[in-house]
Structure formats: C-alpha cells, structure tokens
Amino acid sequence: MSETTSVIDVCVAGTGSYVPDYVLTNDELATRVDTTDEWIVTRTGIKERRIAAANEFTSHMAAKAARRALEQAGLSAENIELIIIATITADTPTPATACHVQQQLGAFSAVAFDISAACSGFLYAMKIAKRLISSGTFSNALIIGAEKLSSVTNWEDRSTCVLFGDGAGAAVLRRSEPGEGSIVASEWGTDGRLAHLLEIPGGGSACPITSANVNDHLHTLFMQGKEVFKIAVNRMKEAAEKVIVRAGWKPEDIVCVIPHQANLRIIEAIADRLAVPNERVFINLHKYGNTSAAAVAIALDEANRSGAFKRGDRIVLVAFGAGLTWAAAAIQW
Ligand code: ACO
Numbered sequence: 001m002s003e004t005t006s007v008i009d010v011c012v013a014g015t016g017s018y019v020p021d022y023v024l025t026n027d028e029l030a031t032r033v034d035t036t037d038e039w040i041v042t043r044t045g046i047k048e049r050r051i052a053a054a055n056e057f058t059s060h061m062a063a064k065a066a067r068r069a070l071e072q073a074g075l076s077a078e079n080i081e082l083i084i085i086a087t088i089t090a091d092t093p094t095p096a097t098a099c100h101v102q103q104q105l106g107a108f109s110a111v112a113f114d115i116s117a118a119c120s121g122f123l124y125a126m127k128i129a130k131r132l133i134s135s136g137t138f139s140n141a142l143i144i145g146a147e148k149l150s151s152v153t154n155w156e157d158r159s160t161c162v163l164f165g166d167g168a169g170a171a172v173l174r175r176s177e178p179g180e181g182s183i184v185a186s187e188w189g190t191d192g193r194l195a196h197l198l199e200i201p202g203g204g205s206a207c208p209i210t211s212a213n214v215n216d217h218l219h220t221l222f223m224q225g226k227e228v229f230k231i232a233v234n235r236m237k238e239a240a241e242k243v244i245v246r247a248g249w250k251p252e253d254i255v256c257v258i259p260h261q262a263n264l265r266i267i268e269a270i271a272d273r274l275a276v277p278n279e280r281v282f283i284n285l286h287k288y289g290n291t292s293a294a295a296v297a298i299a300l301d302e303a304n305r306s307g308a309f310k311r312g313d314r315i316v317l318v319a320f321g322a323g324l325t326w327a328a329a330a331i332q333w
Helices: 037-044 058-073 097-105 118-134 192-197 211-215 225-247 264-274 293-305
Strands: 010-018 022-025 048-051 082-086 111-115 140-148 166-175 182-190 254-259 314-321 325-332
Touching (some): 058 166, 082 097, 082 118, 097 140, 118 166, 182 225, 225 325, 254 264, 254 293
Antiparallel strands (some): 022 048
8 A cells, every 4th residue: 555645656675784893882981981881771772882983984884885775676876866865974064975975886877965854864865765756756766874973972971972873774765566565654743943952053054163162062962861752752653653554554563663773761662652562673772872864774774684574564664863853654565
C-alpha cells in the first residue's frame, strides 16, 4: 500500500555505513572531564563512541557509507540522479557537503544538496527523496546522514561531551519493481518555538566566529537535556504511531523499530509506549553514542546487514532532534 499521493512506489535498494577507527571509551573520557563510566552507562546507555581523525571530514565518511550502499543496491555512482546529505557538521558552510561527496563518488549526473534537520535529517531526506522519485522527477536517490560531531563538541562540558560521536550512514532509494517493498508511510514535524533547547549558537550570521566567541565555546552544541528528553519521548511516539496507523499496521506486525540513538532510556520509553517488545528495537547506541543525522542511517544499515529483518518485513524508523524536529517512516522491506 502506498501513501495516497504517491504515483510510483519507492523502495530502499541498499544501505551502507561507515564509522571512524578511533574508539573513545567512557573510561578515557573520565580522564578528561569529571565523569564516570557508571554515570554515562546508567544515564545514557553509551559505552563508547567513534571519533574522526583531524583530516577525516564529514564528506569522507559520507562517501564511504555511500559506496557501500551503492554496492548493495547494484548501482554505479554515475547513475545516481539525486544526492541529499543530512548534516549539521558540513565540511564548510558552503558549498554543500553533498557537492564534495558528488565529486568524491564521481556521481556527476546527480543534483546534490544538503539539508539541516539535526537528528531527524536522514528521515527528512528520505521523505524528500521519496516524493521526488514517486512524482517521477528522479528514478533514484542517494540519501546520507553524516556527522563529525566531535568538531562541534565542547570537550570541557561533561553534560554534552559524553553524548556525541562521528559516523555516516547511507541508503539508495529507487522506484520499486513489482513484488518489491516500499516506503509505505512517512511523517515529519518541526517546532521552532523550542529551537533554543538544542543549538550551536555561534558560527552563523547571528554570531559570526570571533576569537572571543570561540573562547566561550559558542561554536559548540548546547543542550537543555532534561527538557529535550521529555519532548523526544512524546514526539517520537506520536510520529511512529502516525506512520503505523497510516500504513494500516498493528504494533505486533512490526518486526523491527529503528529509533534515533540518543539515550537508552528514551528508546525504552518509546518501545514501551508503542507496545513493541524491546527485542524488536534495534540498538547500537552503546557503540557509537549519538551521531545525530547519521544515527538512524547507521542503525538501519547494521540492522539490515545483521538480518534483523528480511524482505517483506515491516519496519519503523523514528527520530528526533534539534529544531526541534521529528520524523518517522514505515517501510515494507
Ligand atoms: N557525568 C557525571 N555527572 C554528570 C554528567 C556526566 N557526564 N553530566 C551531568 N552530570 C550531573 C549534572 O551536573 C547533575 O548534577 P546535579 O544534580 O548535582 O546538578 C546530574 O548529573 C543530573 O544531570 P541531568 O542533566 O539532570 O541528567 P539527566 O538524567 O537528565 O541526563 C542527558 C542527561 C543524558 C543529557 C539526558 O537529559 C538526555 O539524554 N537528554 C536528551 C538528549 C537527546 O535526546 N537529544 C536529542 C537530540 S541531539 C541532536 O539533535 C544533536
């Protein structure tokens, strides 16, 4: 079953992901700021995260994840028609990181641009690409969530630096052939009244980079964690419920839920409220922390490659992030 306005069904033909080699453990972090492995694990579920090298940019991670997704989809880069990168840590303010990725992949037939929707970005990209394919504008798309959050982390602030990590995930979308799966329903939302809860205040036109601003860490992520936590649970639950209802599914039909990987307590609260058993919820947060737009994309690839679902299974992706933004998708694989 397709969304009512869709003309052409769209499937996920391949997924890929990449994380940097360097593993930053909670114990190592505890040597830098006043924290403990026990506090981080109990409050967040995170045990370690990956940190990109100084010369490894968001575009490099994105291109590596993309190559893996293209390989699985059996498509070559020159045949890709659209590249959308979701990121809040672009290589440079301009041009878009998608332009660098187009160049690195040799995907010169593709229109390429970035979107900024923080942790919801990959699912925003999925919805945009799906619409552009189902309307006939493109026949395929490469969507990527990629972040180098270590470049916007205040490594002196224990309340945020324990949360974030680097990485990238990608998916190739294309028109479905008869008998193939499809993205059945999707949902997105934004509440700019809550923008102040989670932001990087400096580095843009409102607060250009100066040495004083950098000394005040204004180029790094600030978050009111408790407020974000409560809203995250409610918005993700509502978004997931909407796509499940629109798809005509019941919670017991869902083989795998892939939520944004920010906090284990948030994930467990959502599973509980959706009445989906914990063993059907995919979690890799302990290995990577919160990689913002990359999180759902990396988790989708790991779930796919580890056999957490198979062709024909019903899965739900759901995310939440700065903006505030939220999004969900129901996919028949
Ligand atoms: N180690 C030890 N103690 C700490 C640490 C730390 N790393 N960080 C904070 N604390 C202390 C605080 O100072 C506070 O101490 P106090 O009671 O003496 O004042 C105490 O621990 C409790 O702090 P809280 O912030 O209230 O802890 P909470 O249980 O709310 O957990 C957390 C914080 C993990 C950030 C949680 O609120 C959370 O996960 N929020 C949601 C984050 C999220 O989902 N973000 C989504 C999007 S991210 C994006 O878009 C990029």
